[in-house]
Amino acid sequence: MPVPARPKIYHIVHVDRLASIVADGCLWCDAEVMRRSPGGTTIGMTKIKQRRLTELMLASHPNLHVGDCVPFYFCPRSIMLYLLYQSNHRELSYSGGQGPIVHLEADLHAVVDWASQNGRRWAFTLSNAGGYDFEDRCDLERLDEIDWDAVQATQWKQCRGQKQAEFLIELSFPWELVERIGVHSSTTYRRAAEALPPGGHRPPVEVLGVWYY
Numbered sequence: 001m002p003v004p005a006r007p008k009i010y011h012i013v014h015v016d017r018l019a020s021i022v023a024d025g026c027l028w029c030d031a032e033v034m035r036r037s038p039g040g041t042t043i044g045m046t047k048i049k050q051r052r053l054t055e056l057m058l059a060s061h062p063n064l065h066v067g068d069c070v071p072f073y074f075c076p077r078s079i080m081l082y083l084l085y086q087s088n089h090r091e092l093s094y095s096g097g098q099g100p101i102v103h104l105e106a107d108l109h110a111v112v113d114w115a116s117q118n119g120r121r122w123a124f125t126l127s128n129a130g131g132y133d134f135e136d137r138c139d140l141e142r143l144d145e146i147d148w149d150a151v152q153a154t155q156w157k158q159c160r161g162q163k164q165a166e167f168l169i170e171l172s173f174p175w176e177l178v179e180r181i182g183v184h185s186s187t188t189y190r191r192a193a194e195a196l197p198p199g200g201h202r203p204p205v206e207v208l209g210v211w212y213y
Contacts, residue, residue, distance in 0.1 A: 001148040007108040008179075009072035009167045012081060014041035015100045015188050018195035026172040027104070030067045043084060043101065045091040048130040056129065058168070060138040061121045066129045069122075069168035074151045076103050076182060076211035079164055085213040098212050102192055103182035108167060111177055112140060121170040128164035136168075176201045182208040 017040030030049050053067030083089050085098040115122045123136040150162035180203050183189045189207050196202045
């Protein structure tokens with residue numbers, strides 16, 4: 001599969017985190033989330049988050065830990081979402097399923113342009129940035145090194161690592177770059193819509209069952 005003309009990137013959060021994201025005007029990296037302790041439900045794996053904060057660094061940006069960046073996948077319906085859906089992984093403290101989880105969609109090129117204008121480092125990885133053997137790049141001309149067939153795969157047992165390729169942006173990600181919010185059901189749609197500001201940036205909210213398991 002060739003590189004998409006306008007790749008999209010996706011960050012998943014619990015719907016009850018939207019209010020604090022809107023209030024702050026951004027998504028924070030895990031290092032800042034730990035420092036700030038914003039309201040809302042944490043859905044990640046503590047052990048992997050800690051590894052990303054203290055052990056895993058980007059080769060393309062010396063001294064920048066993975067956990068110092070806001071992470072995105074290159075597809076909805078990620079493997080992480082599947083684990084949340086299954087709700088049986090021993091390292092997950094969250095057990096609320098995929099229903100309250102929302103996808104925040106953004107345009108890769110728009111994000112890189114913003115990062116360049118605001119002095120923020122960014123990179124993409126060829127596999128899961130929570131593993132010890134990932135490779136990272138900071139050149140959009142090398143996007144073809146991502147296994148795009150794996151990224152889009154619905155049967156991913158044989159390409160699990162490559163499907164989890166990530167985009168990482170240093171420190172924070174501005175709320176105004178969120179182009180669309182995908183949700184699982186009408187119930188979550190209402191909760192997401194209610195969290196959006198009455199004025200300012202209000203990305204469309206859509207019920208997108210194909211983004212879920």
